Amino acid sequence: MERLSTADFSGDRLAAALDTAVCFYAGWCPFCVDFLPRFAALEGTVPFRLALADISDESTPLWETFGIAIVPTLVAFRAGRIFWRKDGVGGYGLDDHDLAALQRAFITPSPPPK
Secondary structure, eight states: OEEEOGGGEETTEESSOSOEEEEEEOTTOHHHHHHHHHHHTTTTTSSSEEEEEEOOSTTSTHHHHTTOOSSSEEEEEETTEEEEEEEOBTTTBOOHHHHHHHHHHHHSOOOOOO
16 A cells, blocks of 8 residues: 655645545554554455555644544545545544445545536
8 A cells, every 4th residue: 555745745635646545644543553454455445546644743744734633534536636535533533434435435426626
């Protein structure tokens, strides 16, 4: 699975044009540690690319750029633009229902970028 850094983004856009689901996570977050294996298990089973963005360092600009307050957070990109997002829930994180919603987001037609 690809690991992304701030260099892979241009503002809130992903530099790559491929359909991509990014999981923003922090290594110190127990909910991220629990969720990451379930996110990784999707690899090879979905028609979009999966990537991880480690924001363990709270000084990384990705926290502010994407307005992330809770990790893990899932962000889906199409043609480099955000078209779907699911923020983690404080004291809980994300679960399999959120992964199913992510998959549905990629198969549901989205309006063209403005």
